[in-house]
Amino acid sequence: MIGDISKEIECLKTSVEAEELRVKVFGKKGSLTQEFSKLKDLAGEEKKVRAKELNELKERYTNELYLKTEILKTKELQERLLREEIDVTLFSPLTSKGAIHPVNATMDRIIEYFISLNFGVESGPLVEDEFHNFEALNIQPHHPARDMQDTFYFKDGKLLRTHTSPVQIRTMKNSKPPIRIISPGAVFRRDYDLTHTPMFHQVEGLVVDEIGKVSFSNLKYILEDFLTYMFGEVDVRFRTSFFPFTEPSAEVDISCIFCKGSGCRVCKKTGWLEVLGCGIVDKNVFDAVGYKNVSGYAFGLGVERFAMLIHNVNDLRSFFETDTRMLEQFR
Amino acid sequence: MIFSRGLINEYVDIDKISTQDIYKKLNSIGLEVDSLQKYSVPKGVVIGKVLECKKHPDADKLSICKVDIKSKVLNIVCGAKNVREGIFVPVAKIGTILGENEKRLEIKRSELRGVESEGMICSSTEIGLPKIDDGIMHIDESIGTFEIGQELSEIAFFDDYIFEIDLTPNRGDCLNIQGIARELSASFDISLKSGEKLEDEDNVLGIGRLIQVSYEGKSDSSMLYKVVKLNDFKLPLKYKLRLAYSDSLEKNELDSLLEYCTFITGVAMKSYDYDILVEGKSEDFKPLLTIKRDKDLLDSVYCDEKLSVVGVNHTNNLEDSKNSGTFIIEASYIPPDIVSKKVMGKELKKDHKSFYRSSRGSNPKLVDGIDLLCKFIGTYSKESVIYSGTHEITQNYKATPLSIDVETISNIIGHKIQKSQIVTILKNLSFRVDVSPDEQFIAITPPPFRHDIENIQDVTEEIVRIIGIDNIKSEPLCMHECKKSNKTMENFFKKRELRYRSSAVGFSETIHYLFDHREKMEKYGIEPIDKNLEILNPITNELNTLRRNLALNLIVSVERNKNLGKKRCAFFEIGSVYDTNREEKESLAYIFSGQKEEENLLNGGKVKEITFFEFCEKISSIIGDFEIATLKNPPKIAHPYQAGELILNGENIGLVYKLHPNIQNELDIFDTFICEIDFEKIPYGIKKASVFSKYQPLQRDLSVVISKDIKFSEIRRAINSLNISEINSFYPLDTFTTKELGEKISLTIRFNMQSLDRTLEENSINDMTDKILKLLEDNFEASLR
């Protein structure tokens, strides 16, 4: 006989036991299967009754077993999941990531802006000559900038470029207008104190087209947009200034991004931060490269100054001293 | 330039203009305001009159004063030498707070050597003003009318704003008050004033009775001489304070007055002590001043000996205390470009202030300075005598007229500027303006003090300054397309990608100066750049040459960070380096020192130091697959047996090595690995796919016993030479040594095999491995393990 299978199902503890019971009852040699095979020994009404009875049992046990198995599986899954629990909050990002240098990151952002506006990128040697660094840029021999005090000279009369402007001269000499370029890179001045390092970085821009085309209005337009891209919504102020290679010249300020213009330590209580120099290219510069009947604008900025403002770094020298306490904040 | 609103108001009518508007306007016209502040005389400081002044019975240096401050007469003990009866002084009453922060001082009733003191007589610095005299400040009527007992801060003179402006080198014309006034007059369109009311001087006698002046040879300078005889001349307080704010106060009273006249008019002025020039000479001796060029071709003034170089220096200085006697006053002018060019590159004794002014352009209208001086002496020193007449030598500096047109100016600015506007602005700036009959062209002549105006762009700048850049519209520029793709642009993208990859692998980017230390390089076996191409004026000895590589700078950074307690340093840099001929190239370098990772949960706080192959793997995941070849001559800073050449696509692209243990010990740093690569040789750009097999790939490992001395690169070369196309790749999987193996090692090589046209069968695989084994046996005496 098949005994009390319902009871057995009731007592099942695991899904493995349930499978064993299934084989024991419904398998080829299972107790219920055997009962079915005995039907062939019966006949007539008796066979019919027994068959009906067995089919009812089969259906009942199948359902009961199925249900029990599902319950056990769910329970077992739940137990397994619980066993596998980990404290995900143990994660702490103290891994070994590297950081891109904030000065280079800033320079990249600047370059990307101008590339997106269809500017080309040009470069030139760091060891320059007096012609490209000074003369062609309308910086007279007696100009204070040419003092030995401020410029690194070499024994053969060459010098380390004091600005990226010589690239403008090289570009103009090697190509024809229209020109629309920026020249990013390292520059050198013989100066070392809290606010000066012997090497720093500049990005300069130059646009040249036929005479009467490039105006101060155009310069204003691009710089206002550029500064908004770099610093967000800021007020931009132009002040007339003086550079040997531009005329008219202007210095450009943005409203202080720390105090929003109300005056603080960074902006020396003025509410403004000086960020750029620019102007209409001086005729003497065009003469030096043999350009006639052209007009153009130029601008230049210090990358470290931008990086300090954008990333809130207050010691210029820390950029060049591999101070990981500062650098690794940029991971 | 530092000046007060009140001073400017003496020269231009700014009564109706707010200080804030002046501040904005100065900035906008190119006279950058560095600071704007108020006089800050503290409350509680009142004007007192010293009624009585007696020596303290028990202290030599102290005086006991009775000081009238109207409400009462105070008993004050004063330590200053210059206190005396009858003078007006600032008195800080009991309870007054002077100074701020660490200099904060509260005036309290006190007792000095047994005498009660009910306040303090103050010096100028004690009440927040610049230093003018030693001792207490004497107040005189030059600051305006005042009453005894009046709060000092309520007197109009001290209730004023102080501007400090930064001038660009082209604006020598604004190094004086009249220049600034002129700028404000033009930009606000307001009228100039003639300055404070001074009395006309009484002239007596003639200058010709005292000196003679003559020229010898060519000269660039204009000179104007006057002689005065002073009797106890004292510069009143107001002027001293104005000069002191500008840091221009001189020790000698007459020199201070000359400074003041220069400060107002921009005329360069000097004085000579007449008494010295005639000392020991006969009664009727007349000194002869001769102006001639010296050996440097600079205009100089001689009287037997050289007295001064025009615009550069001055040797005949007055004694600090001398304020009586006869003095020669000299006003001079030399064009700024001439004096700058002549002085350039020469080791001259330079009087900084004089040269600063002359090289930026002083006022050529010498009579302005002399007139002010005479009126001043006439007003404030009635006892003094001014000799009538002048000695004058004038050069004719011709101003070049310029022709300008409205269209060019409008084009530079970017929108239409009216001709009338241009004419008005230039006239207000003292330009001479003539309009052509057809009204197309304007002929202008800059005033003599505007040395910076040479062409139409300079004139446009004047227009832009005065109308204000804020009033110029912003307009986008439409341009033709022009070529953009070049090597620099490609390098920008390449560097950016390398940067991102490097930081993702765990290296932090550094920027070092382009410099290095020559002696250190020599010590480390790196040949510096050619001595004849070396830096002439390095900033420090440690930065006295250009770097040959990035490695040395990176090692310094590792050392510094190790000292800061870092157990792991991983840095990279992309930058220029130089060969011995000072040719520039770009280099990419990596350094890794110490622990291979930070201690954390994953490694349970136990971290090993990085090894050669782990370091190479990191580099490879940045720049791509490379092989490493042995080095015949490893650099001196490298570990001789852990150094190799990076080979990429058959080309040597750089070096990888462990830092020599001696250097590691010397610097006290952990195991350090360095890789320096030629930036140009790193491939960048488009990758091409090659044909790939669709058949089952198989792996076979071959283990052989082989001599220790065989480099894997030799094995690699040999297997490659078999040209078995079915071998996709192979690499060393494992090496080990045991005692039994002796001088040999066990080497397992893994082969990835796949055919393009069929599934590989067992026997063809066996054929291939047999072939390889035979090769290894024949060439390297290897045997199957």
Ligand SMILES: [Zn+2]
């Ligand atoms: Zn601020």
